Amino acid sequence: MRDDGRRTVTAVGGLTAGCRLGDWEVGAPIGTGGWATVHAGRPAGGSAQTSGEQADVADVALKILSTEGLAPRQARAVAEAARREVELAARARHPRLVRFLDSFTLDRPGDAHLDGAIVLVMERAAGSLRDRLAAGIGPSEGARLVTEICEGLAHLHRSGWVHGDLKPDNVLLMADGSVRLSDFGLATELTATQGTHGYAPPMGTFDYLPPERWKAPLGEHGVRVRPSADIWALGILIHQVFASGATPFPGATPVSRAAAVQEYAEGRTPLRIDTAVPPFWRALISDCLAPTHAARAPHTAENLLARIGRRPAEEGRPQPGQQPGPQPGSHPAGPPPSRPRRKGVRIAAVAASVCAVAVASWAYAERGAGPETPGADRIRVFNEERGCRERTDRVPDCSLGLAIDPHRNYTTDNVVPTRVWHGDVLAVDCRLAQGVPIVDEGGTWSAEWFRIRLPAGSRPATAWLPAVRTKDHPAVPACPRPGSTPSR
Numbered sequence: 001m002r003d004d005g006r007r008t009v010t011a012v013g014g015l016t017a018g019c020r021l022g023d024w025e026v027g028a029p030i031g032t033g034g035w036a037t038v039h040a041g042r043p044a045g046g047s048a049q050t051s052g053e054q055a056d057v058a059d060v061a062l063k064i065l066s067t068e069g070l071a072p073r074q075a076r077a078v079a080e081a082a083r084r085e086v087e088l089a090a091r092a093r094h095p096r097l098v099r100f101l102d103s104f105t106l107d108r109p110g111d112a113h114l115d116g117a118i119v120l121v122m123e124r125a126a127g128s129l130r131d132r133l134a135a136g137i138g139p140s141e142g143a144r145l146v147t148e149i150c151e152g153l154a155h156l157h158r159s160g161w162v163h164g165d166l167k168p169d170n171v172l173l174m175a176d177g178s179v180r181l182s183d184f185g186l187a188t189e190l191t192a193t194q195g196t197h198g199y200a201p202p203m204g205t206f207d208y209l210p211p212e213r214w215k216a217p218l219g220e221h222g223v224r225v226r227p228s229a230d231i232w233a234l235g236i237l238i239h240q241v242f243a244s245g246a247t248p249f250p251g252a253t254p255v256s257r258a259a260a261v262q263e264y265a266e267g268r269t270p271l272r273i274d275t276a277v278p279p280f281w282r283a284l285i286s287d288c289l290a291p292t293h294a295a296r297a298p299h300t301a302e303n304l305l306a307r308i309g310r311r312p313a314e315e316g317r318p319q320p321g322q323q324p325g326p327q328p329g330s331h332p333a334g335p336p337p338s339r340p341r342r343k344g345v346r347i348a349a350v351a352a353s354v355c356a357v358a359v360a361s362w363a364y365a366e367r368g369a370g371p372e373t374p375g376a377d378r379i380r381v382f383n384e385e386r387g388c389r390e391r392t393d394r395v396p397d398c399s400l401g402l403a404i405d406p407h408r409n410y411t412t413d414n415v416v417p418t419r420v421w422h423g424d425v426l427a428v429d430c431r432l433a434q435g436v437p438i439v440d441e442g443g444t445w446s447a448e449w450f451r452i453r454l455p456a457g458s459r460p461a462t463a464w465l466p467a468v469r470t471k472d473h474p475a476v477p478a479c480p481r482p483g484s485t486p487s488r
């Protein structure tokens, strides 16, 4: 037995079709996620050799979570995610949740990829909601899918769990079209004492995180998570179902869409629901996307399910002769809704802070204003987002913030009004080795910051560029700790 308590088995053969993992024969690969690869599988030697849970399932999916090349902390996070999946599956069984059949840890010295890998065995789906979105889903089919998603979510919440990563990739569709919620690696159990919230690792998928999550403090047990976070994700997902995959928040990248979420949550922009979404669903989406936890809390999965059950029979179907056009809650003059990338990105909370910086759009920094500053070296801004690197029009979505204080969280309330863009050359006068650590959108991590001299007349006169926002290494002196000497 391994110390995670799962059964240890010896894999037979390499991980190719036909090889054996525990009681299961490996089939063709199905897909790869951020943590795992998933293969088709079936009971080794036919279902007659399996028993109990496994006996009636001929087609399974084998989700293999390898810990190869991971730092011990990351490996522990993977093991913890697997433990959560198994625990939730065992305790909150329901026809709308994917059914788990087996789990075990591989013991395979000599095969770095498989040794220590965790294998989760579950019923196999035919695909996911993500696969269906682009082609467009009709109103009645959309209503059925949303109903079944709500059924699964209502059951999870009743059982005291928050899913934590609800998105189209994690809504599996069986061969008969029925829904199974899956991927419980970020699921959180509500605390026994209060039952209102739980604590989760600071991870999630940008496009589905509620506004409050970006500023949630990271405590010893993780970030606080409440069922209303799933309701926000549900609102995005319902919008996608009825708008061919588009989310209501504009932006070319997950980071810029997250910035649009903040703009909306802070009351600077309205919610823009695609005109293709039928009226009943528009109202439901607005409630799910209420900007605060408090405003969202009354809209529980249970209540939403009841509302869906009571909707008028024809609701949501375009009336004959109806022209597409502005409807309540829609703002056609605004930027088009955006279609997220196929695969979501999981980024730690500190990156969320980076993202939040892009929210405000202020005065443009003068390109090249810095180098003329006497006594300063030069540093060029680098934006990890390729889409922004290719643009030269200095759109607000591609702007980056300079921090006021590199020892405070890198969020909108801690950036100067001057924005910078990829390629800007700034005047730098010193380097701080240890500020708040920042992770950029590509996963690069650094606690280093550079002090930037802003153009003459700026207030404050200096600000801080995180080292992850440049590829330069200027030979500048070490900065005094901010506050110890005047910096402006």
Ligand SMILES: Nc1ncnc2c1ncn2[C@@H]1O[C@H](COP(=O)(O)OP(=O)(O)OP(=O)(O)O)[C@@H](O)[C@H]1O
Pocket (backbone or CB within 6 Å): 030, 031, 032, 033, 034, 035, 036, 037, 038, 061, 063, 098, 122, 123, 124, 125, 126, 127, 128, 169, 172, 182, 183, 185, 344, 346
């Ligand atoms: N039971 C299943 N049946 C069929 N396909 C599945 C099943 N479970 C997962 N998949 C598919 O396998 C792929 C990867 O799975 P999954 O998203 O669960 O991995 P992950 O690493 O946890 O992903 P993420 O990065 O979203 O957390 C996805 O395309 C998903 O649709």
